[in-house]
Amino acid sequence: MSVRFADLPRRLVSLTIDGRAVRVPEGTTLLEACRQEGIDTPTLCYVETLTPVNVCRVCVVEVEGARALVPACSRRAEAGMVVHTDSERVRLSRRMVLELLASSVDLSLAAPEVRAWMQRYGADASRMGPAAAPDGHHRDQAHPGHHRVGDGARAETVAQPVKVDNENYVRDYSRCILCYKCVGACGTDAQNTFAIAVAGRGFEARISTEHAVPLPDSACVYCGNCIAVCPTGALMFRSEHEMRQAGTWDESRQTVTTTICPYCGVGCNLELHVQDNTIVKVTSPLDHDVTRGNLCVKGRFGFEFVQRRTREG
Amino acid sequence: MASGRTTAAERAAVDAVLGPPSSGWTGGGRDRLDGHVAFGGRSARERRRWLLPALHAVQDRLGWISPGALDYICTRLTIPPAEAYAVVSFYALFATEPQAPVVVHLCDDIACRCQGAEALCAAAEARFGPAGGTGAGDGITWVRSPCLGQCERGPAALIQSAAQAGAAPWSAAVAPATLEGIAAGLAAGAPGPPPVGPLPPQAVDGATDRLRLLRRTGRVDPGQLDSYRAHGGYQALRRAIELGPQGVIQELKASGLVGRGGAAFPTAVKWEAVAANPVRPHYAVCNGDESEPGTFKDRVLMEQDPFAVVEALTIMGFACGAEQGHCYVRGEYPLAIARLRHAIDRARDRGLLGSDVMGHGFRFDIEVHRGAGAYIAGEETALFNSAEGKRAEPRNKPPFPAQAGLFGQPTVINNVETLLNVLEVLEQGGAAYAATGTPGSAGTRLFCVSGCVDRPGLYEFEFGATLRQVLDAAGGVRAGRPLRTVLLGGAAGSFVGPDQLDLPLTFEGARAAGATLGSGVVMVFDDGVDLTDIVRRIARFFRDESCGQCVPCRVGTVRQEELLTRIATGRARGSTADELALLTDLGAAMRDASICGLGQTASTAVESAARLGLIATGGGGGGS
């Protein structure tokens, strides 16, 4: 979604997708064209509110004449393109991307669609072998271009301890698929704080503050806009994390109340997730004109004041 | 966590590159109106490109980049610290933890493995302790390195010495390397570059008259512009000025020249697209990142014939309408960087660069960028990012460089060897050039011959020579042993068997055989080499050099290495056939779904080795 003040009429381009003749406005991505045709296309690193980074490669499609597959999320439709979204090559690449991710990252809190895609493409992460135990090797200190070679019997993963270093949210990078969404949200796509970036390279690439300092020592302003876009639960309200640890997190007992943030005059929409009469997390709708899912620290985490029953001295 | 305090030495190192801070905003004293003025926006963004030079300055002077040093650089350049850390932690030649002031990088890559690299690593371990130590005793540590581009004289070493006790920082290659040689290098300190470097063997006796690209190397003095002119230098630029930009491109078209950097793309097509692009400014870029294992040709050209690179880049700027040229050289080539910078200064002194090139009214200058240890920075769009002060992550294409390249502007980029061919095209004329070689492959080609041959070196042949002819020129397999296989095109290329000796080494010949000439690597393995070990080293290379952006390559290269380790150590999961089926699936996804050529070719050599039956299963092949 993008905010346009005047929609100028755009030229239409004609292309073929899975044998169907399709006409879309110039500039439309193949993903949008597929969606218009009702063709379900998996995506992990794409979200309407952020600039596409096309890194996960789960959305790849085959364009006749192109040597390699192309990412549907960022490739624009061109006149005369002949696109296949379910060819043997597409199915294999999507399956492998899902297998590679599932064998290296904890996807248990990813959106339910992910499991559905894994089924659709027959992805079986166990082909890569049993997951290796975290080896005490600190990913945050990995020197680029050097890694320890294991014996290959177990599949290396990104497993590591959860980073709990502030009151507001936790970072469980064992769940991180490196989709770059949080970096985009913290950077020019929304927050412009630049507290986090992708450090290191290769399999040791990781989301990090400078020198991996704890969040309170970084530039982070706790807007939580990174949490809002994280697709795998790697970034999570501390309240949710603690309830999950305690086994008390239960979405079936939660209600969501939409309201407007009382702190300032911008009028951001808030969705208060309430369990047992306590606010357990706050989100904002992605498709809302004012916030596009983004909030500031007051709207996102200021709820503590609402439910504080005693006044501390 | 170390404290974020910046030391005086760190400040001085940064200020030496960036000049003293001009205001409180960028780390200077807070006087005047500084409390009320911000220096952000565009001027801040334009400073970003100084990030790598500033990091190099600190790394050179202090031996590592401390939080305090990074902080100061960020203040000077208005870069968010997390982003700067993201950049430092990407490049292998930068350290974010304290390390020994002297780091000896020992190449343990595929060509050097045939020259005793492992024995040298073992000796280094015995002498200096485990790799990557703090150098507690004598301030020296050693680390393993991918190919250092010195394969014709392996095993290779690169010494990186931070400033110590008043001595300036320096860095130099030692090849072939022995512990004694390294010790001697360290004792001598910064080596003065020899005026004319030792030359690798080039061609069979008496055939030097056939040399085109190499005709000056070893004969011309790389430090003297007059020597270059005496060897015919700057005639091509004169000719280019006569022809005019359009005329140069017409000659290139007629020549049929295609790129030598690996992709074999027609050079004239790129030049024409940039020349015709109405968006200004344009940039002309020379790709001297050369990190493909087994490749050393561009190093020889840049070290031995730097003025030729400067002249060719000037012609590129003239023809494509660029006033600024950039030459990106891998950080492991200190001598090439020094000689190019020297050549640029001399050319500028003599009006061959600057605001009025050759008195002909066009403006052109060249900046040399020093890489910092990343193979992926040779991919053209990753190179642009690196030169802009960012992580060397390849960009998605389209847009192509001719539309949006360096700093988002129309950019023409060529490999060093391609650029030297441009001089030939102009001197001989496009049509005459096209008549050399074969109909599908015009001109001559440099072959980087290494491994188990009698005379490893750089050999120039007119296109059409067969693999056998190239091998014969290099004296054949050393000690008369039987040939087992040849790796063509580097780690991103493929293995061919001894039955392919009559393969013509042309673009069309390689293509027909399902191989590639790539960067001109011809690496020879005899029957004594543990090829499983070689193939595992290739897999390790790609796993280490993946930028990590996209899933197929980031995780696929890990799984590929794990799989080969299992096969090599006799722990195949299921049957070997099951493992090979998984290898095929991994290869297909990496080839089809990766963003760039690194992931797309990361399985090519491995799969070709499997097809040739070069990968042995069993308990052997321990490797590292």
Ligand SMILES: Cc1cc2nc3c(=O)[nH]c(=O)nc-3n(C[C@H](O)[C@H](O)[C@H](O)COP(=O)(O)O)c2cc1C
């Ligand atoms: C992983 C990777 C590494 C590369 N490294 C180099 C290199 O070191 N030098 C080079 O000239 N081209 C390299 N290339 C090719 C460049 O992207 C580009 O095609 C080349 O610079 C174009 O020049 P040419 O047309 O003269 O060959 C690399 C490509 C990939 C995918």
Ligand code: SF4
């Ligand atoms: S909470 Fe906001 S400021 Fe902090 S890292 Fe996330 S997006 Fe950046």
Ligand code: SF4
């Ligand atoms: S933390 Fe979440 S949003 Fe950020 S890269 Fe990882 S998975 Fe994506």
Ligand code: SF4
């Ligand atoms: S293929 Fe590999 S090197 Fe290229 S962009 Fe993807 S992860 Fe980076």
Ligand code: FES
């Ligand atoms: S959704 Fe297209 S590459 Fe990730």
Ligand code: FES
């Ligand atoms: S220098 Fe060692 S393999 Fe090239």
